[in-house]
Amino acid sequence: MTTYIIRRLILAVIVLVLVSLFVFLSMRLLPGDPVLMYMSARSVQEITEEQLDLVRQEFGLDKSLPLQYLDWISGVLHGDFGTSILNRSPVIQEILRRLPITFHLGILAFIIAIVIGIPAGVLCAVRRGGWLDNFVTTLANIGITVPVFWLGIILIYVFALYFGWLPVMGYISPFENFWLNTKQIIMPVFCLALGPIAGNARQARSSMLEVIRKDYIRTAWSKGLKERAIIMKHALKNGLMPVVTLSGMGVGTILGGAVLIEQVFNIPGMGRLAVTSVMNQDYPYVQAVALIMAISIVLANLLVDISYGWLDPRVRYN
Amino acid sequence: MLEEANLGSTIIENAPRTSEIRRFFRVFLNRGVVVFGMVIILLFVITAIFAPWLAPYNPDKIDMNNALLQPEKAHWLGTDSLGRDTLSRVIYSTRISMLIGLVVVVLSGIVGMALGLIAGYFGGWTHAVVMRLIDTLMAFPMLILALLIASLLGGGINNVVMALAFAMVPIYARLMCGQVMSVKENDYILAGHSMGASHICIMLRHLAPNCFPPLIVMMTMMLGTTILAEAGLSFLGIGVEAPTPTWGNMVNDGRQYLLTNPILSFAPGLAIMLIVYAFNMVGDGLRDALDPQLRGVI
Numbered sequence: 001m002t003t004y005i006i007r008r009l010i011l012a013v014i015v016l017v018l019v020s021l022f023v024f025l026s027m028r029l030l031p032g033d034p035v036l037m038y039m040s041a042r043s044v045q046e047i048t049e050e051q052l053d054l055v056r057q058e059f060g061l062d063k064s065l066p067l068q069y070l071d072w073i074s075g076v077l078h079g080d081f082g083t084s085i086l087n088r089s090p091v092i093q094e095i096l097r098r099l100p101i102t103f104h105l106g107i108l109a110f111i112i113a114i115v116i117g118i119p120a121g122v123l124c125a126v127r128r129g130g131w132l133d134n135f136v137t138t139l140a141n142i143g144i145t146v147p148v149f150w151l152g153i154i155l156i157y158v159f160a161l162y163f164g165w166l167p168v169m170g171y172i173s174p175f176e177n178f179w180l181n182t183k184q185i186i187m188p189v190f191c192l193a194l195g196p197i198a199g200n201a202r203q204a205r206s207s208m209l210e211v212i213r214k215d216y217i218r219t220a221w222s223k224g225l226k227e228r229a230i231i232m233k234h235a236l237k238n239g240l241m242p243v244v245t246l247s248g249m250g251v252g253t254i255l256g257g258a259v260l261i262e263q264v265f266n267i268p269g270m271g272r273l274a275v276t277s278v279m280n281q282d283y284p285y286v287q288a289v290a291l292i293m294a295i296s297i298v299l300a301n302l303l304v305d306i307s308y309g310w311l312d313p314r315v316r317y318n
Numbered sequence: 319m320l321e322e323a324n325l326g327s328t329i330i331e332n333a334p335r336t337s338e339i340r341r342f343f344r345v346f347l348n349r350g351v352v353v354f355g356m357v358i359i360l361l362f363v364i365t366a367i368f369a370p371w372l373a374p375y376n377p378d379k380i381d382m383n384n385a386l387l388q389p390e391k392a393h394w395l396g397t398d399s400l401g402r403d404t405l406s407r408v409i410y411s412t413r414i415s416m417l418i419g420l421v422v423v424v425l426s427g428i429v430g431m432a433l434g435l436i437a438g439y440f441g442g443w444t445h446a447v448v449m450r451l452i453d454t455l456m457a458f459p460m461l462i463l464a465l466l467i468a469s470l471l472g473g474g475i476n477n478v479v480m481a482l483a484f485a486m487v488p489i490y491a492r493l494m495c496g497q498v499m500s501v502k503e504n505d506y507i508l509a510g511h512s513m514g515a516s517h518i519c520i521m522l523r524h525l526a527p528n529c530f531p532p533l534i535v536m537m538t539m540m541l542g543t544t545i546l547a548e549a550g551l552s553f554l555g556i557g558v559e560a561p562t563p564t565w566g567n568m569v570n571d572g573r574q575y576l577l578t579n580p581i582l583s584f585a586p587g588l589a590i591m592l593i594v595y596a597f598n599m600v601g602d603g604l605r606d607a608l609d610p611q612l613r614g615v616i
Contacts, residue, residue: 011453018454026466141351145595147546149553150569150587157580256459260550274462275554278469290466294457301457 004309004316012302019294020076023287024069081288091284094273095292101171102262102269106254108189113196113250118243120197121204125212125239126231136201143198148191148257152264155187169266188265192257196250203246208239241312248304255293345607352603358596366412373406377563386579395585398571407563408586414475414564415593419544421479423537426486431526431533433487434494439502439521449495452488460485461550468556478557482547486540493536497529504528531608535601542597549590565590 056062063071075082081091120140124133160168167184174181211217212235220230259271266272270289277285309316347353365372374394381401389396395404437448455463467481501507502525510520551557552566560567565586572582 011450014450015453015457018450019457022454023466026470141598142591142595145542145546145591145598147549147553147569147587147590147594149550150583150590153569153573153576153583153587157576157583161577252456252459256461259459259461259465260553263554274465275556278465278554278556281469283469286466286469290458290462293459293462297459298457 001309001316005306008302008305008309012298015298016295019298020073020291021069023291023294024072027283027287028065028068076291081291082284084282084284086280086282091288094285095270095288098268098270098273099292101267102255102258102271104174105185105189105192105261105267105269106251106258108185109192109196109254110247110250112189112193113200113254114247116193117197117200118204118240118247121201121206121243122208122231122236122239124201124205125208126227128209133205137205140198140201140205143194144202146194148194149260149264151194152187152191152261155191156264159187169264171265171267171269184265188261188267191261191264192254195253195257196247199250199253200243200247204240204243207242208235211235211239214238241308244308244311245304248301251300252297255296342607346603349603349606351599355596355599355603358592359600362412362416362593362596365409366416369409369413373403373409375403375406377402377406377410378561379403386575388579389581396579396581398568398579398582399575404568404582404585407568408565408589411563411565411568411586411589414558414562415545415548415590418475418479418482418548418558419541422482422486422544422548423540425479425483426540427490427533427537429483430487430490431494431529433491434496435498435521435526435529437491438495438498439517439525441499445495448491452491452495455485455488456492458485460547464547464551465554465556468551473556473559475558475562478548478551481551482544485547486544489540490533490536493532494529497532498525501525501528532605535605535608538604539598539601542594542601545597546590546594 053062072082079092081095083090084094120136124136127133156168159166166186167180169184171184172181217230217235220234225234255271258269259274261267262269262272263275270292273285274289277283277289379402381397383401384393384397385399385401387393387397387401393403393405395408397403398407433448433452437445458466463485464478464481467484468477471477471480507520507524510524515524548557549564549566549569552564553570555567555570557566558564568586569583569590572579572584572586575582
């Protein structure tokens, strides 16, 4: 197990380094001089070459690329993501303000996806072909196709504008007003969770169906065990293994969905920051958001891999 | 007599092949949702091709006197804030969304499969390097990756295609690589090597065709995913730019008039959902018909 964990850790570190390189190079190698962007953002029309050099020195852009990367990455490791091009404030301030909001919604959505999706899929497999199976399968198929931003708008129309049961949009800290916060996040969390719920249900259903056909399940039946015992004790253990992997992938879906959902519901999280920064061409923010999301996903997958190896010893020796 | 015998043998020789094709169609068309999906796709393709004849109005014609009309006889889905006919705009959007979906899937499919083929075939260091690159790209949520690229390249259809294609490459590469690794263990690949066939010849003539089935399924489903992602980007205002109608930016434009004219957002969203659902169902059907063992993998 220890070797397995160490191997996974090394792989994760390699991927993290590559992720940081990718984000770094995305800014430096693509067309456009960051200094010129900075200058034009400050609407300076006539810039001398000396002034440009000064700014280049200020940002450390006169050094070689590998040195620039080392500068940048050591800054990142110390929590320094650079300064915003637009308002010259440290990127990290804004990130720290917004990160908890996105995580708040994301973690809730992740839990809901597991709590609703997996039992639904298992139920479908157990009652295969029944009306419940057909109903849930159809819902799940629709769930993975519906555009979340559109769903959000429909929910706003129905529950906020038409019935007036929920606030239209916005986000207030749960520590400030817990009740209002709960009402505000019902719709966005549902939108974020829908895709992963459907994904989990589909995966749980198909892998349970596979397990239920296995010989040892037939043996359990022929021993005269109760259905409950067979499903809960024998089938679930093996049937839910692939679901663990998939639920890890749900993290990516949720974080990607946050970009759209935060825009729809006017929630000041990371996703919204990414969108407004793209509009304002404020690249340091875009990079910071991309980097932090990618790191979260790599870490989530690392956790999934490790728990997978812990649950299923066969994986460790592969 | 002799002729009859020959005839008999040709029939027998051909038999497995025809029955294989027949089996494919029997399984493929067995489920109602798959047929439904095929019909929807066909309708959308026809709509895309014949948009100028089907659309009742010019989608870009501004008519301020008839702005924000409710659905009525002259405008089945009403008009937007500039008096443009919603139905015509939804119809024209079909063209762009389907085209972007197709181009992105072909582009990313070719690049991804080539990468996966090389990584899976050569193994060792090549495999390790390509896989780490794939892991790296897969660490980003697709939309964030597309945002990052679109933010650097700027908006516009070409850049949206580039951004989306780039974001989709790792999915094909990973699937192809896994396929190649299992197919290359077959004896006929060994036979190819022993006959002195070149790497290129083995990869393109013997490996690739035998790796295709799951990739065809994946590409079908990715058509839907791509259309969904493009709609997301356009919704955010980063994808296809304003005057050109796309379902994504129409949903966004309609938001402001949600209380009075909800149809402006509802209609294009419904179109997105229908086509994505159709591609997913057809992908499901293809998977069941081509290789049922893939169930749960894709």
